[in-house]
Amino acid sequence: MPIKIVLFEDNDRLRESLAYLLKMNGYDVVGDYNQCTDAANIARVYEPDVVLMDIDMPGDNGIKGVQWIKESRPQTSVIMYTVFEDDEKLFECLCAGANGYLLKKTPPARLFDAIQEVLEGGAPMSPVIARKVLNTFQVKATSNKYNLSPREIEVLQWLIKGYSIKIIAAEMKLAFDTVRSHLKNIYQKLHVNCGKEAIAKALSERIV
Amino acid sequence: MPIKIVLFEDNDRLRESLAYLLKMNGYDVVGDYNQCTDAANIARVYEPDVVLMDIDMPGDNGIKGVQWIKESRPQTSVIMYTVFEDDEKLFECLCAGANGYLLKKTPPARLFDAIQEVLEGGAPMSPVIARKVLNTFQVKATSNKYNLSPREIEVLQWLIKGYSIKIIAAEMKLAFDTVRSHLKNIYQKLHVNCGKEAIAKALSERIV
DNA sequence: AAGGGTATCGCTCATTAGGGGGAGTTTGTT
DNA sequence: AACAAACTCCCCCTAATGAGCGATACCCTT
Numbered sequence: 001m002p003i004k005i006v007l008f009e010d011n012d013r014l015r016e017s018l019a020y021l022l023k024m025n026g027y028d029v030v031g032d033y034n035q036c037t038d039a040a041n042i043a044r045v046y047e048p049d050v051v052l053m054d055i056d057m058p059g060d061n062g063i064k065g066v067q068w069i070k071e072s073r074p075q076t077s078v079i080m081y082t083v084f085e086d087d088e089k090l091f092e093c094l095c096a097g098a099n100g101y102l103l104k105k106t107p108p109a110r111l112f113d114a115i116q117e118v119l120e121g122g123a124p125m126s127p128v129i130a131r132k133v134l135n136t137f138q139v140k141a142t143s144n145k146y147n148l149s150p151r152e153i154e155v156l157q158w159l160i161k162g163y164s165i166k167i168i169a170a171e172m173k174l175a176f177d178t179v180r181s182h183l184k185n186i187y188q189k190l191h192v193n194c195g196k197e198a199i200a201k202a203l204s205e206r207i208v
Numbered sequence: 209m210p211i212k213i214v215l216f217e218d219n220d221r222l223r224e225s226l227a228y229l230l231k232m233n234g235y236d237v238v239g240d241y242n243q244c245t246d247a248a249n250i251a252r253v254y255e256p257d258v259v260l261m262d263i264d265m266p267g268d269n270g271i272k273g274v275q276w277i278k279e280s281r282p283q284t285s286v287i288m289y290t291v292f293e294d295d296e297k298l299f300e301c302l303c304a305g306a307n308g309y310l311l312k313k314t315p316p317a318r319l320f321d322a323i324q325e326v327l328e329g330g331a332p333m334s335p336v337i338a339r340k341v342l343n344t345f346q347v348k349a350t351s352n353k354y355n356l357s358p359r360e361i362e363v364l365q366w367l368i369k370g371y372s373i374k375i376i377a378a379e380m381k382l383a384f385d386t387v388r389s390h391l392k393n394i395y396q397k398l399h400v401n402c403g404k405e406a407i408a409k410a411l412s413e414r415i416v
Numbered sequence: 417a418a419g420g421g422t423a424t425c426g427c428t429c430a431t432t433a434g435g436g437g438g439a440g441t442t443t444g445t446t
Numbered sequence: 447a448a449c450a451a452a453c454t455c456c457c458c459c460t461a462a463t464g465a466g467c468g469a470t471a472c473c474c475t476t
Contacts, residue, residue, distance in 0.1 A: 094345035123338035127330025133341055134331040137302035149452060162405030164432070178454050184434080185452095194434070194462090195404055197370030203411040357422060372462070386424050392464075393422095402432090402464070 002028035003119065006048040008065055009081070010034045010057040018052065021108055027115070034058070036065030040072040048076050050115050053098075055082040055089060063092050070097035077118040081106075085128060094133070100124040146189045146207065155182040156207070160199050211327065214256040215240035216247065216273055217289070218265040226260065229316055235323070242266070244273030248280035256284050258323050261306075263290040263297060271300050278305035285326040289314075293336060302341070308332040354397045354415065363390040364415070368407050 005027050009015040012034065019029045030046045033039075035057050043051070051069055055062035066078050079100035080093050093101060100118050102111065103126040114124030125133065148156065158168040169179045183195065190207075192198050201207065213235050217223040220242065227237045238254045241247075243265050251259070259277055263270040274286050287308035288301050301309060308326050310319065311334040322332030333341065356364065366376040377387045391403065398415075400406050409415065 091345065094342055097346050099339075099342065117335050120335055121339055122335025123333075123342040125331075125338065125342075127325050127328055130331035130333065130338070131307075131329055134302055134307065137299065138305050151453065159404070160408055162400065162402065162408045164402070164404075166432085174453095175455055177456060180434080181454075184436095187434085192370065194370065194372070196367070196372075196407055199404055199407045200368055200370045200411065203408065359423065374462085382423095383425050385426055388464080389424075389426095392466095395464080 002026060003050065003115070004028045004030045004046065004048045005115070006030060006042060006046060006051045007032035008034075008036045008039065008051065008057065008062060009054040011054075025112060036060055036062060036068070039065040040068035043069045043073040043076050047073065050118060051076055051078045052081045053078055055080065055084055055093070063089070063096050066093060066096040066098050079114060079118055079124060081111075085126075085132075087132060090129060090132060091136075101129045102126050103129065148186065148189055148207070152182050152186050152189070155179060156186055156198065156202055159183070159186075159195055160202055162199075210234060210236035211258065211323070212236045212238045212254065212256045213323070214238060214250060214254060214259045216242075216244045216259065216265065216270060217262040218242045219262075233320060244268055244270060244276070247273045248276035251277045251281040251284050255281065258326060259284055259286045260289045261286055263288065263292055263301070271297070271304050274301060274304040274306050287322060287326055287332060289319075293334075293340075295340060298337060298340060299344075309337045310334050311337065356394065356397055356415070360390050360394050360397070363387060364394055364406065364410055367391070367394075367403055368410055370407075 003026075005022055007015055007018055007022075007029065009018065009032070015032050015034065019032050022029050030048060031042055033042065036053065037059050039051075042048075053062045053065050053069075057065075062080065062082065066080070069076055069078055074097075077099040078097065079102060080098045081102050081104060082089075083104045084090070085103060090101060100114055100123055102114055102124060106114070106126060117124045154172065155168060158171060163171070165176060165179050165183070168174075169176045172179065183198075187193060187195075187198060190198055190201050192201055211234075213230055215223055215226055215230075215237065217226065217240070223240050223242065227240050230237050238256060239250055241250065244261065245267050247259075250256075261270045261273050261277075265273075270288065270290065274288070277284055277286055282305075285307040286305065287310060288306045289310050289312060290297075291312045292298070293311060298309060308322055308331055310322055310332060314322070314334055325332045362380065363376060366379060371379070373384060373387050373391070376382075377384045380387065391406075395401060395403075395406060398406055398409050400409055
């Protein structure tokens with residue numbers, strides 16, 4: 001059976017062109033809309049396999065669209081299709097549940113590949129987008145802005161696992177008070193007052 | 209000028225086949241090694257545009273290889289080329305600075321595309337890898353696997369900010385012991401024994 | 417009406433953690 | 447040689463926390 005696709009795109013000519021292209025290539029475009037206010041219902045009723053979602057639309061934007069579709073019918077794959085490549089919109093879409101992110105400059109051939117890819121459990125992204133996503137993992141470069149000594153980093157790593165001072169001392173074969181000393185210095189360097197804050201800061205800023 | 213490539217792969221036949229294939233397709237394979245202990249120097253000396261890096265190698269593994277190359281010559285693009293698709297190795301590689309991640313089942317044609325893509329500032333990933341990466345942004349969906357009640361989630365959110373019980377009670381306009389009650393229940397549901405563990409678990413699993 | 421889950425609050429007790437101090441050793445730098 | 451920084455260990459004291467018992471009240475489902 002053909003793959004069912006729904007389009008959300010407020011530019012009428014682009015949307016109709018896309019629908020035409022997709023139909024010509026054997027896809028079943030079961031709906032195309034210029035705004036996504038009713039996206040949740042549309043997903044429930046038409047049960048599309050794939051949704052192509054623009055971001056900038058009158059009324060509710062595509063980010064809300066993804067959210068609603070993912071809430072009402074998670075098995076539908078949503079591919080963002082937009083001109084925006086700024087970090088903010090990108091990561092909002094990803095958190096909202098987007099399964100792919102293509103820029104509008106993507107050639108139609110790649111668009112068909114992307115639909116295939118997302119159906120096979122992939123996550124099609126334009127190259128510049130994929131790079132941005134990968135870069136979020138590499139922020140460790142900023143790790144040493146607090147000038148933690150090697151030993152302090154080691155202690156912090158144990159702390160982050162939720163271990164108590166006593167356990168850390170045992171693991172590192174140190175005296176209880178030595179670990180406490182390190183912790184005091186860590187707290188000073190991180191500008192925090194307790195282990196909980198230190199863990200929170202270390203994990204959210206990916207210090208270790 | 210031709211694109212300079214270095215290979216790190218301990219399987220001799222695979223490595224030689226890859227080198228052959230790449231050379232046949234116009235790439236300049238300036239080096240191929242069965243271990244990556246000297247990767248930093250190799251990167252500095254041969255100044256490759258792209259490195260294909262295996263993970264499982266005798267001596268130091270490819271994760272260290274990426275780290276060293278990225279430290280000694282960041283402008284070299286490193287694509288992991290491995291059979292591993294477990295989360296742990298994947299994200300270690302990404303944090304180490306990998307610019308792409310291809311599984312060894314990738315057909316050669318896609319390999320060439322990937323090299324092109326990474327040179328153009330992209331981040332080639334096998335579909336299943338890309339999906340894993342995107343999923344890290346969406347784990348909010350799995351948030352409720354511990355059945356935390358709304359109030360408990362609220363308390364946990366304050367806890368994650370590093371606040372003490374006293375402060376949390378004040379912020380939520382609750383009695384000290386009420387907050388402690390919620391915390392006890394949270395610890396039970398998360399299977400942890402103290403606040404530090406709870407914070408660690410909540411942040412690393414993005415429960416809130 | 418009864419039971420389960422949630423939310424609220426209370427108490428005690430032992431353990432843990434944090435703040436304040438000091439002090440010795442090694443290592444590397446000036 | 448002098449100095450700083452890191453690493454190690456010790457003491458005292460107070461505050462915070464976790465475990466173990468409660469309790470009451472509300473809402474919802476059965």
